[in-house]
Amino acid sequence: xxxxxxxxxxVGGAKLADGLYRLRRAQLAIVVNTGDDFEHLGLxxxxxxxxxxxxxxxxASPTAGWEPELESHALQGMLSALGGPDRPRLGDKSLAAxxxxxxGLSDDRRLTQITLEFCRHLGIEARVLPMSDDRVRTHxxxxxxxxxxxxxxxxxxCEPAVRGFQYAGAGEARIPDELLAALHAADLEAxxxxxxxxxxxxxxxxxxxxxxxxxRKRGAPVVAVTPIVGGKALKGSAGKMMRELGREPxxxxxxxxxxxxxxxxxxxxxxxxFADNVRSLGIEVLAARTIxxxxxxxxxxxxxxxxxxxxxxxxxxxxxES
Amino acid sequence: xxxxxxxxxxVGGAKLADGLYRLRRAQLAIVVNTGDDFEHLGLxxxxxxxxxxxxxxxxASPTAGWEPELESHALQGMLSALGGPDRPRLGDKSLAAxxxxxxGLSDDRRLTQITLEFCRHLGIEARVLPMSDDRVRTHxxxxxxxxxxxxxxxxxxCEPAVRGFQYAGAGEARIPDELLAALHAADLEAxxxxxxxxxxxxxxxxxxxxxxxxxRKRGAPVVAVTPIVGGKALKGSAGKMMRELGREPxxxxxxxxxxxxxxxxxxxxxxxxFADNVRSLGIEVLAARTIxxxxxxxxxxxxxxxxxxxxxxxxxxxxxES
Numbered sequence: 001x002x003x004x005x006x007x008x009x010x011v012g013g014a015k016l017a018d019g020l021y022r023l024r025r026a027q028l029a030i031v032v033n034t035g036d037d038f039e040h041l042g043l044x045x046x047x048x049x050x051x052x053x054x055x056x057x058x059x060a061s062p063t064a065g066w067e068p069e070l071e072s073h074a075l076q077g078m079l080s081a082l083g084g085p086d087r088p089r090l091g092d093k094s095l096a097a098x099x100x101x102x103x104g105l106s107d108d109r110r111l112t113q114i115t116l117e118f119c120r121h122l123g124i125e126a127r128v129l130p131m132s133d134d135r136v137r138t139h140x141x142x143x144x145x146x147x148x149x150x151x152x153x154x155x156x157x158c159e160p161a162v163r164g165f166q167y168a169g170a171g172e173a174r175i176p177d178e179l180l181a182a183l184h185a186a187d188l189e190a191x192x193x194x195x196x197x198x199x200x201x202x203x204x205x206x207x208x209x210x211x212x213x214x215x216r217k218r219g220a221p222v223v224a225v226t227p228i229v230g231g232k233a234l235k236g237s238a239g240k241m242m243r244e245l246g247r248e249p250x251x252x253x254x255x256x257x258x259x260x261x262x263x264x265x266x267x268x269x270x271x272x273x274f275a276d277n278v279r280s281l282g283i284e285v286l287a288a289r290t291i292x293x294x295x296x297x298x299x300x301x302x303x304x305x306x307x308x309x310x311x312x313x314x315x316x317x318x319x320x321e322s
Numbered sequence: 323x324x325x326x327x328x329x330x331x332x333v334g335g336a337k338l339a340d341g342l343y344r345l346r347r348a349q350l351a352i353v354v355n356t357g358d359d360f361e362h363l364g365l366x367x368x369x370x371x372x373x374x375x376x377x378x379x380x381x382a383s384p385t386a387g388w389e390p391e392l393e394s395h396a397l398q399g400m401l402s403a404l405g406g407p408d409r410p411r412l413g414d415k416s417l418a419a420x421x422x423x424x425x426g427l428s429d430d431r432r433l434t435q436i437t438l439e440f441c442r443h444l445g446i447e448a449r450v451l452p453m454s455d456d457r458v459r460t461h462x463x464x465x466x467x468x469x470x471x472x473x474x475x476x477x478x479x480c481e482p483a484v485r486g487f488q489y490a491g492a493g494e495a496r497i498p499d500e501l502l503a504a505l506h507a508a509d510l511e512a513x514x515x516x517x518x519x520x521x522x523x524x525x526x527x528x529x530x531x532x533x534x535x536x537x538r539k540r541g542a543p544v545v546a547v548t549p550i551v552g553g554k555a556l557k558g559s560a561g562k563m564m565r566e567l568g569r570e571p572x573x574x575x576x577x578x579x580x581x582x583x584x585x586x587x588x589x590x591x592x593x594x595x596f597a598d599n600v601r602s603l604g605i606e607v608l609a610a611r612t613i614x615x616x617x618x619x620x621x622x623x624x625x626x627x628x629x630x631x632x633x634x635x636x637x638x639x640x641x642x643e644s
Contacts, residue, residue, distance in 0.1 A: 042425040059403075072396050078418035081381075083443035092414040096400035103364040121405035 002189030004306065005182050009033035009048035009201035011065035012234055013194035014055035015292045019302030020192060021056050021126045022295070028126040029182035030056075033196075034111070035131075035138035035167060035204030038150040040088065044105055045097040045150075048201065049115055049130060050097050068093040083217040088154045112176040127182060131205040134174035138200045139166040149200050158237045162244040165199050170207035175214070183214055190309035191215055193224035197238045197288060199245075212261055218231040221263040221312040223305055225290055226251040227228075228289060229268040231273055234291065252278045259283075264312050266290060266305055284312050323349060324511030326628065327504050331355035331370035331523035333387035334549055334556055335516035336377035337614045340512060343378050343448045344617070350448040352378075353506035355518075356433070357444050357453075357460035357489060357526030360472040362410065364421040366427055367472075370523065371437055372419050377390055379444040379541065390415040410476045426559060434498040449504060453527045454495035460522045461488040471522050475567075480559045484566040487521050492529035496535065505536055512631035513537055515546035517612060519560045520579040521567075530584030534583055543634040547612055548573040551590040574600045576610040581605075588612060588627055606634050 003317050004024050009032055017030045033048045047066055054060035054068050061069040071091040080086055097118065104114040110133040119128050139146040144161040152158060175183075183191075196202055202224075215222055228251050228283040233239040239248050239249035247253045251267040258265070264284035267275060272287035279285045288304040291297065326346050330339040331354055339352045355370045369388055376382035376390050383391040394412040401490035402408050419440065426436040432455040440449050464482040474480060499507075505513075518524055524546075529532050537544055550573050555561040561571035569575040577587040577600050578638040586606035589597060601607045608630040614620045 041421050042428055043421070068400060071394075072394060072414065074392075074394050074414035075418050075421075078390060078415040079422065081379075081444060082418055082422055082440050084422050092396035093400040094393065095417070096397050096404055096406065097364070098398075099363050100401065100404055100406050106364055118404050122403060191457065280342065 002155070002187035003027050003029065003182065003185040004190050004192060005185075005188065006030045006192045006194055007033075007202060007205050007206075008194040008196065009036070010196040010236065011051060011055075012292070013048075013196035013201060014060070014065060015053045015298050016192070016194040016225060016301055016305070017052055018055045018295070019292070019298030019300070021124075022299050023302050023306065024126070026125040029125060029179070030128050031131050031182075032128060032203055033131060033201045033204050035170070036149050036153075036200060037137070038148065041084070042100045042102070043095070045098045046101065046111070046130070047150075049128065050094070051130060052128050053097070053115075053118055053122060056119075056124045056126060056128065059122075067091050080235055088150075089118045110176065112178050116178070119281055127178065129176065129179045129182065131175075131179070131211070132170075132208050133176050134169060134173035136167055136173050136204055136208065139168060139203050140200070141166060148211060157307065158240070162199075162241045164245070165203065167204050167207040170204060173207055173208045175208055175210060180214075183218060188218055188220040189313075190220050190306060190307055191218070191222040192309070193222065193262065195225040195227040195234070197227060197233070197236055197241070198254050199238070199241055202210070203257070206258075206261060214269075215261055219307045221267065223264040223309045223312070224255065224258050224262045225266040225301070225305060226254050226268060226271075228254055229290060229321040230270050250274070252281070255281055255283060264308055265284075266301075266308060284308070284315075324509035325349050325351065325504065326512050327510065327515060328352045328514045328516055329355075329524060329527050330374055330516040330518065331358070331527075332518040332558065333373060333377075334445060334614070335370075335518035335523065336374045336382070336387060337620050338435060338514070338516040338623055338627070339374055340377045340549060340617070341620030341622070342502070342628070343446075343612070344621050345624050345628065348447040351501070351503060352450050352528055353453050353504075354437075354450060355453060355523045356493070357458045358475075358522060359457075360470065363406070364424070365388070365417070366424045367420050368423065368433070368452070369472075370634065371433075371450065372416070374450050375419070375437075375440055375444060375446065375503065378441075378446045378448060378450065379616065381444075389413050408620060410472075414416045426502050431499065434500050438500070441462075451498065451501045451504065453497075453501070453533070454492075454530050455498050456491060456495035458489055458491040458495050458526055458530065460526050461490060463488060480562070484521075487525065489526050489529040493531055497529045497532060502536075505540060507514070510540055510542040512542050512633070512635075513540065513544040513628055513630060515544065516548040517549040517556070518578050519549060519555070519558055519563070521563055522562070525579070527632050528580075528583060537583055540610065540624040543631045543638070544583055545579050545586040545588065545631045545634070546577065546584045547588040547623070548576050548590060549595075549629060550576055551612060552592050572596070574603070577603055585638075586622075586630055588630060605638070606630070606637075
C-alpha cells in the first residue's frame with residue numbers, strides 16, 4: 001500500500017477523506033481548501049479544515065458535519081446580547097479551533113503547523129494540510145460585483161446569480177513544504193479529488209501556484225469523484241452555480257472542470273448510463289455508489305476509488321511497456 | 323438626588339454597585355478596576371468589568387457572580403481536545419465579552435467606549451467605566467519575585483505569601499474623559515468605595531495618575547465599605563494578604579489603607595464595638611449590615627451608605643458655616 005493524497009473540503013469531501021483515512025491511516029495526506037477561510041470578530045475561521053478535522057476525529061455532527069456533534073450556542077446568545085453580530089451564528093465548540101488558530105498565527109506559526117498540531121491532539125494519524133500557508137480568498141462574481149465567498153454564503157444566502165469566480169492570492173500562494181513532501185512521496189499511489197463544489201472547494205486548491213503542474217507531473221493517477229448525482233448537487237449550491245455559469249448540472253460537466261488534471265472520474269451508479277458520455281472527454285470512468293450515508297459507505301467508496309486508480313495505473317504501465 | 327460615583331470590582335463590589343444602581347439608575351457612574359485584566363489566547367479579559375456588567379444587567383450567576391448564570395463549558399472542552407490550555411477554565415458565555423472587546427480594541431476603539439456600548443446593549447442605564455483606557459497591571463510581589471495577579475490567582479492558587487504589590491503603568495495611566503466628566507458632575511453627591519480587596523481591586527484605581535488628588539479635591543464625601551467582617555474577608559484572599567503584609571485582618575486596617583482619601587468608613591454591624599477604634603483614624607464611621615445575600619440587602623446597604631454620605635456632607639457644611 002502506498003501513500004494517498006486527497007483534495008477535500010465540505011462535508012461530502014470530508015466523508016470520502018474519512019473513508020480513505022480508515023483504509024490508509026498515516027499513509028494519507030489531505031489537502032484542504034482554504035479559499036473559504038475568513039476573519040470574523042478578529043478570529044481566523046477555516047471551515048473546510050475544521051470540517052475535515054472533526055470528521056476524521058469522529059466528533060463531527062451527523063447532521064451538520066461542519067461542526068462538532070452536540071453543538072451549543074451559549075456564547076452566540078451572549079454575543080448578541082452585547083451587541084455583537086448575529087451572523088454567522090457561532091457554535092461554542094466550533095469556536096475553539098479559530099481561537100487557537102488565531103493565537104498560533106499571531107505567534108508566527110504557519111497554518112500547516114497549527115493544523116498538524118490539531119491532528120496530533122485529536123489523535124488523527126493522517127496529515128490534514130492546508131493547500132497553502134499564504135492567503136487565498138475565493139470571490140464570487142455577481143452582477144453586483146465580487147463578493148467574498150463566506151459573505152455570499154452567510155450574508156447573501158447564495159442568492160445572487162454566479163457569473164464567475166476569482167481566487168485572489170492563489171497565483172502567488174506557495175505550496176507548503178509538508179504538502180510538497182506528501183506529493184513527492186516515492187510510494188505515491190493515487191491523488192483523489194473528493195466530491196465537493198468544483199468552483200469554491202476544489203478549484204482554489206488547483207489554482208495554487210504550481211499545483212496543477214505538480215499533480216500532472218507525478219506518476220500517480222489523479223481520480224475525481226462527482227459531487228453531482230442525477231443532475232443535482234448532493235449538498236450545497238454546485239448545481240445552481242453550474243446552471244448560472246451556463247453549464248448543465250451533470251457529472252460530465254464537473255469532469256470537464258478537471259480536464260488536464262484527472263485521469264479518471266467516478267460517477268454515481270445512478271448515472272451509469274452517462275459513463276460513455278463522460279468517457280468521451282478522454283478519461284477513464286467508473287460508476288459506483290457515491291452517496292455516503294454510513295461510515296461503511298465511506299469505506300466502500302474509498303475502496304472503489306483506490307481500486308479504480310490502481311486499474312488506471314496498471315493500464316498506463318501496460319501501455320508504457322507495449 | 324445627585325450623581326453618585328462608585329469604585330468597584332469583584333463580586334462584593336458589584337453587589338453594592340447594583341444596590342446603588344437600583345437607587346440611582348442613570349445617575350450612577352461605576353469606576354472599575356482593570357489592573358487584573360489579562361490576555362489569554364490573544365483575547366482581552368477584564369474580569370472586574372464583566373462582573374459589574376453581568377451583575378447590573380441581572381444576568382450574573384447567583385453562586386459565581388463573575389460569570390453569567392447557567393454558564394457552560396463546551397468551548398473549553400474542545401479547546402482542551404485541540405491541545406489548548408486547561409486554565410483558566412473558560413465559560414462559553416463568559417467568552418463573548420472578551421471576543422468583542424479584543425475586536426474593538428484592535429479597531430482602535432477605547433476600552434471605555436467598548437464598555438459603554440456593552441452597557442447600552444445590556445440595557446444598563448448607569449455608566450460602567452474602566453479606571454483608565456491605558457494599560458495598568460497589578461503584580462503581586464512574592465519571595466520568588468513579581469507575579470501578574472491573574473497568574474497568582476489562577477496558576478498559583480493565591481498560595482505564595484504576599485510581600486507587596488506593584489501597579490505597573492498606573493503612574494502614567496490617564497483618567498478617561500468620561501470618568502473625568504462623572505467626577506466633575508456639578509451635582510456629585512458621594513463617592514462610594516465598594517467592598518472589595520483593597521490591594522488588587524481598589525488600590526489600582528486610586529493609583530491611576532491624578533485619581534486620589536481628584537477624589538480629594540471634589541466636594542462630595544468619599545465613603546468606603548469594609549470587605550472584612552469579624553476579622554475575615556467575606557470572599558477572596560484579602561484577609562490572608564493582610565496577615566502576610568503584617569497587618570491585622572480588620573476593618574480598621576482596611577480603613578487605614580484608604581486614609582487621606584475617605585471621609586467615612588462603613589463597618590459591619592457585627593464589628594460595631596470597634597467603631598471608636600476606626601473613628602480614631604480621624605474619619606466618620608457607620609456600622610451597618612454589609613453582608614448582601616439578597617437584592618434587598620444590596621439596596622438597603624446602598625441606602626445606608628448614601629445616607630451616611632449625606633450626614634457627612636451636612637456636618638461638613640455646618641462646620642464650614644460656623
